[in-house]
Amino acid sequence: MSDDMFNKLAQAVIDGEEEDAVRLAKQALDQNLDPLACITNGLTKGIQQVGELFGSGEYYLPELIISAEVMKSAMEILEPAMASDQEIEVVARVVIGTVEGDLHEIGKTLVSTMLSAHGFKVTDIGVDKSTEEFISAIKENDATIVGASALLTTTMLQQEKLIKSIKEAGLGDKVKVMVGGAPVSKKYAEQIGADGFAEDAISAVDLAFQLADAPV
Amino acid sequence: MIKLEERKASIQPIKSKLKVSILDDQEISQINQNARTVMEEVGVKFPSEKALKIFAEVGANVDFDDQLVKIPADLLDKYLATSPRSYTMAGVRPDLDVHIGSGEGTYFYCSGEAPKIVDFETGERRLSLKKDIANHARIADYLPIISLLWPSVSASDKGVTSPIHGLEACYTSTEKHVETESVMDAISARYAVKMATAVAGSEENLRERPTLSQLLCCIAPLAQDRGGIEAAMIFAEHGIPVGFMSMPTLGLTAPPYPAGALTLAMAETLSGIMLTQIINPGVGNYISVNPGIIDPRTGVYFMCSGVAQITNVGGIQMAHSNGIPSLACHSFGGSQYELGNWQAGYENLYSHFLAVMAGADMSFGPSGMYEAVSLLDHPRILFDREIIQVIDEISDGMEVNSKTLSFDMIKKIGQHGSYISQKETAKESRKMWRRESILYEDGKAEGRKWRDPVDVSREAISWILDNHNPEPLSADVKKELRSLVAAADVDEDLKKEVLGR
Numbered sequence: 001m002s003d004d005m006f007n008k009l010a011q012a013v014i015d016g017e018e019e020d021a022v023r024l025a026k027q028a029l030d031q032n033l034d035p036l037a038c039i040t041n042g043l044t045k046g047i048q049q050v051g052e053l054f055g056s057g058e059y060y061l062p063e064l065i066i067s068a069e070v071m072k073s074a075m076e077i078l079e080p081a082m083a084s085d086q087e088i089e090v091v092a093r094v095v096i097g098t099v100e101g102d103l104h105e106i107g108k109t110l111v112s113t114m115l116s117a118h119g120f121k122v123t124d125i126g127v128d129k130s131t132e133e134f135i136s137a138i139k140e141n142d143a144t145i146v147g148a149s150a151l152l153t154t155t156m157l158q159q160e161k162l163i164k165s166i167k168e169a170g171l172g173d174k175v176k177v178m179v180g181g182a183p184v185s186k187k188y189a190e191q192i193g194a195d196g197f198a199e200d201a202i203s204a205v206d207l208a209f210q211l212a213d214a215p216v
Numbered sequence: 217m218i219k220l221e222e223r224k225a226s227i228q229p230i231k232s233k234l235k236v237s238i239l240d241d242q243e244i245s246q247i248n249q250n251a252r253t254v255m256e257e258v259g260v261k262f263p264s265e266k267a268l269k270i271f272a273e274v275g276a277n278v279d280f281d282d283q284l285v286k287i288p289a290d291l292l293d294k295y296l297a298t299s300p301r302s303y304t305m306a307g308v309r310p311d312l313d314v315h316i317g318s319g320e321g322t323y324f325y326c327s328g329e330a331p332k333i334v335d336f337e338t339g340e341r342r343l344s345l346k347k348d349i350a351n352h353a354r355i356a357d358y359l360p361i362i363s364l365l366w367p368s369v370s371a372s373d374k375g376v377t378s379p380i381h382g383l384e385a386c387y388t389s390t391e392k393h394v395e396t397e398s399v400m401d402a403i404s405a406r407y408a409v410k411m412a413t414a415v416a417g418s419e420e421n422l423r424e425r426p427t428l429s430q431l432l433c434c435i436a437p438l439a440q441d442r443g444g445i446e447a448a449m450i451f452a453e454h455g456i457p458v459g460f461m462s463m464p465t466l467g468l469t470a471p472p473y474p475a476g477a478l479t480l481a482m483a484e485t486l487s488g489i490m491l492t493q494i495i496n497p498g499v500g501n502y503i504s505v506n507p508g509i510i511d512p513r514t515g516v517y518f519m520c521s522g523v524a525q526i527t528n529v530g531g532i533q534m535a536h537s538n539g540i541p542s543l544a545c546h547s548f549g550g551s552q553y554e555l556g557n558w559q560a561g562y563e564n565l566y567s568h569f570l571a572v573m574a575g576a577d578m579s580f581g582p583s584g585m586y587e588a589v590s591l592l593d594h595p596r597i598l599f600d601r602e603i604i605q606v607i608d609e610i611s612d613g614m615e616v617n618s619k620t621l622s623f624d625m626i627k628k629i630g631q632h633g634s635y636i637s638q639k640e641t642a643k644e645s646r647k648m649w650r651r652e653s654i655l656y657e658d659g660k661a662e663g664r665k666w667r668d669p670v671d672v673s674r675e676a677i678s679w680i681l682d683n684h685n686p687e688p689l690s691a692d693v694k695k696e697l698r699s700l701v702a703a704a705d706v707d708e709d710l711k712k713e714v715l716g717r
Contacts, residue, residue: 016639060649062642069637106634 002033006042009074013046014053016066018073025077035078036086043078044119047071051117055202061110068113090121092212095137096147097125099158104151107181110201111147118205120145120212131158131165138166138175145211147204150181159184160192176211180204217672218598218652220679225391225686227312227363230604231321232611236573238530244537247475247530251482252289254438259286260487261439264446270494287487295490298497301539305364305457305500306416306425308391308688313425314363314578316457316500317541322572323363324581324604325543326356326597327589329382329398330369334593336677344369344592346381351681352584353389355597358684361582361604364393366431368583369592376714380407380704383428384697387415391688395459397431403710405430405447407700409454414696415689423455431459431504431543434484436469443713445488452492457500459543460485462531465508466523474507474527481505482534489540502577504543505531519588520563525570532574544571544579560586560596564603572611594681595673598654602669605650 005028012021021043028038050067053059059067079088094115098108105127112124123141125133138146146166150156159179166175176195179188189197195211198204239247262268263283272278274295277286302317314323333344336351352368367382374381379398386394399408412428413419422428430451432444448458462481464470470477485503492499507527508519518524528544535542544567571579582600584592614620625638635641654672657665689697704710 016642060642060645062636062638062645065637066639066642106636109634 002037003041005031005033006038006045009038009042010046010049012074013043013067013071014049016063016070018066018070021070021074022077025074029077029081035081036083036088038078039075039082039088043071043074047117048119051114051205054114054117064117065109065113068116071116088121089119091119091209092121092145093141093143094120094122094145094147094208095125095134095141095143096122096149097129097134097137098127098149098151099155099162100128100130101158102150102152102155103127104149104181107151107201108147108149111149111180111198111204114201114205115147115208118209120208131162134162135165135169135171138171144175145208146175146177147208148177148179150179150184153183156181156183156188159194163193178204178207178211217657218601218654218676220676220683222683223358225307225309225312225357226360227307227314227323227392228360228608229314229321229323229363230572230608230611231319232572232575233613234573234611235575236529236570237533238526238574239533243475244533247478247482247534248537250475250479251486252292254479254483255287255292255487256289257286258438258483259284260483261285262445262487262491263440263442264449266449267440267445267491270449270491274494285487287490292486292490295493295497296486296538296540298493299489299501299540300498301541303457303500303541304425305393305395305429306427307364307393308415308427310425312363312392314393316502316577322544322576323578324361325395325578326352326359326362326365326368326583327395327397327580328368328583328585328592329366330585330590330592331372332591333369334591336594336681341591343372345373346371346378346385348592349382349385350389352592352594352597353386354684354686355584355594355677355680357390357392357686358680359582359597359601361601362392364395364429364578365390366395366397368585370398374705376711377404377701377704379404380411380701383408383411384701387411387697388689388694389686391686393427393429395429395431397433399430399447400432400441401443401710401713402446402450403707403713404704405450407704407707407710408447409450409456410700411697412456413454414693414700419454426456426500429457429459429500431461432488433461433463434488436462436464436484437480438483440484440488445491448488448492449495452495452499455496455499457502458488458492459502459504460488461504461506461543461545463506463508464527465510465517466527467512468510470507474523474530477507477527478505478530478534481507481531482538485535486538486540500541502541502543503531503535503538504545505534506545507531517588520567525567528567529570529574532571532576536575541577544568544574544576557586561599561603564600565606568604569607569610572607594677595670598673598676599669602654605652609650 054064096112112122116122125137148159178196179194180198186197196207198207271285305314333348348369349367356362356365371378371381413422415427416422432448462484464477470480489501507524509521532542584597654669
């Protein structure tokens with residue numbers, strides 16, 4: 001019975017059916033199924049398959065994002081029901097955002113979605129975020145990876161400032177910084193002391209696995 | 217990348233919601249009237265005793281010494297009335313039939329008969345061979361955008377029977393309709409008819425579903441080719457559709473005005489059509505106007521000028537005003553652009569777009585040609601295909617209805633939101649994003665990068681040549697074609713006829 005529910009939850013994520021996923025999550029709790037097992041064996045399996053479908057070209061970005069949102073909605077039901085000693089296994093904890101002065105969102109959101117689909121716990125802090133807000137989020141979420149996006153030549157300078165601030169805050173040994181955005185290059189990333197550069201959401205996933213020192 | 221898979225041939229005409237017209241009704245009427253006056257008072261030269269006698273028998277004013285035919289307008293219109301606005305050019309299978317004038321849209325040709333090819337293996341230019349015709353026919357067979365084809369190059373290794381060998385190479389390599397424009401004498405035409413009959417199964421089948429058609433180029437101004445018109449009469453007799461192409465060069469073989477050039481074009485093509493209708497009322501015809509200009513500084517022929525485009529679209533309207541289907545012939549490798557030149561792209565885009573919007577029944581399209589249709593490069597055909605695909609998309613226009621106006625979605629997303637997570641976006645993005653393209657890769661993420669379309673195109677052509685081997689004919693029919701071609705090769709009369717011209 002639980003396997004049947006796990007499969008249904010996974011399928012709702014794959015199909016991007018939010019109403020189904022929420023209904024099934026509630027039903028699972030009504031049936032006293034383990035919420036962590038529902039997440040791990042249902043929702044996560046589903047989003048992993050979505051990631052694979054996207055990677056193989058079967059799914060496009062809208063499907064990927066819809067599935068990620070479906071998963072998020074179901075998680076909001078299941079996560080609060082987890083026992084206090086239960087913890088979702090994640091590849092790494094990531095804080096991601098667009099740097100101060102920059103309102104561009106889509107690229108950062110795509111990376112965020114792709115990382116979530118591949119088992120990372122992502123906290124997306126949004127756009128136009130100061131170094132202080134990044135550092136506060138790193139501490140709050142115990143993150144080991146930071147993704148900083150910049151779409152303007154004027155705002156890419158904030159990425160360097162963020163890296164310096166992270167080191168000054170004593171987080172340099174703990175946190176790896178990945179940077180991206182249209183004006184950013186691998187060379188620039190090296191110059192400012194970033195730990196990695198990704199030119200798109202797909203290569204960002206590979207990079208994050210490397211930075212997390214985890215198998216892809 | 218385009219889809220590379222084992223599959224049967226299919227065809228895909230393009231129907232445009234967008235329309236363009238160059239001439240209004242009064243202008244069309246003026247040109248038609250002028251063309252009829254030219255036919256009646258100036259006349260058209262038919263250098264064929266047989267043709268002259270046929271015209272004389274029905275009451276045209278024939279000067280046998282000057283081989284000149286003057287046709288009264290009412291006599292012309294009497295015979296034009298039997299030329300059908302719609303008919304079929306048959307493929308091997310009915311689903312490959314080209315339904316001219318049926319309203320299904322514009323069908324695209326792979327044409328050419330170029331004398332040279334870029335060798336696919338070595339990249340060197342060389343004279344084209346029979347095997348090149350077969351290879352390009354297999355490529356054309358694979359691509360749905362191509363509905364019918366000519367031998368794309370000439371078989372320089374086969375001498376005077378090159379046109380007959382070209383037909384054999386096509387018939388054995390594609391299931392699509394085959395047309396000839398190089399069978400230009402009566403003896404070769406009889407061999408071609410026998411070959412088409414073998415492919416169709418019987419003479420009766422051939423009349424019902426013609427597996428061959430002819431395009432005959434008129435000689436501007438106001439003349440027909442002797443061998444060509446004699447071949448046309450034989451084809452018409454057997455129910456094989458005959459299209460007439462006028463090639464007015466404005467300011468050289470035609471007046472420097474599009475209206476004057478169209479007058480000549482109508483006189484040349486309509487007089488030829490009348491002849492075929494006298495011989496076989498109801499046989500299919502079409503009109504093609506292929507205008508050009510010359511570079512006034514050098515005298516070099518230039519096919520794809522703006523004025524030529526206008527004349528061409530006018531030609532489509534003129535054909536239709538006479539109840540005859542049209543073949544658009546703008547630039548299909550028309551100008552003197554060289555390999556990879558950007559000019560190839562823009563000329564093909566606007567010329568084919570105009571053809572589709574003008575409602576041409578057929579258009580010379582994805583052929584893989586360069587340098588004024590004198591050089592074939594196999595991979596280029598996929599660049600042509602790409603352009604036609606874009607035209608297909610644009611010519612669909614846009615839908616405006618309560619769904620596409622998207623008010624509910626706009627209200628839901630409001631300010632600062634994104635539409636990417638909407639289910640309708642997911643659905644529509646599959647229509648908006650054309651997966652089959654040489655401009656980008658789909659499939660696995662690591663391969664989804666920009667690649668030089670020249671490399672992608674070469675890879676696709678290589679796959680098609682390795683994997684697409686249609687078998688359109690039975691062994692018996694192939695044997696029959698072989699024996700007909702072998703007979704043509706040793707036919708001394710044919711040799712004399714061709715070389716004597």
